[in-house]
Amino acid sequence: MKIRPLQDRLIVKRVAEENKTKGGLFIPDTAKEKPLEGKVVAVGNGKVLEDGKVRPMDIKAGDTILFSKYAGTEIKIDGEEHLILREEDVLGVIEK
Numbered sequence: 001m002k003i004r005p006l007q008d009r010l011i012v013k014r015v016a017e018e019n020k021t022k023g024g025l026f027i028p029d030t031a032k033e034k035p036l037e038g039k040v041v042a043v044g045n046g047k048v049l050e051d052g053k054v055r056p057m058d059i060k061a062g063d064t065i066l067f068s069k070y071a072g073t074e075i076k077i078d079g080e081e082h083l084i085l086r087e088e089d090v091l092g093v094i095e096k
Helices: none
Strands: 009-014 037-043 064-067 073-077 080-086 090-094
Touching: none
Parallel strands: none
Antiparallel strands: 009 037, 009 080, 037 064, 064 090, 073 080
16 A cells, blocks of 8 residues: 655654663563654655745655654554654654
8 A cells, every 4th residue: 555645744654662671681561661762654745835836845765753642643555554744743864
């Protein structure tokens, strides 16, 4: 299935959850928190301003981003969980 986000929305796939701490302790499934970072799969064209012009997105497909904890809507695409976020929910782009 292909999905193209509209306007200033983007589709993000979360990065894999950590199974153990830096000290080597394993984290049980009940104590895991969902990661707040993900890889951008697709982006919309940009935000439509009041004067009708489109402001292009600062984020592009393939970027790794950091987003707020309760942001977005969870969806399933081909059996995998993804998030649809607005550009304003993105806190920053992680540069490696």
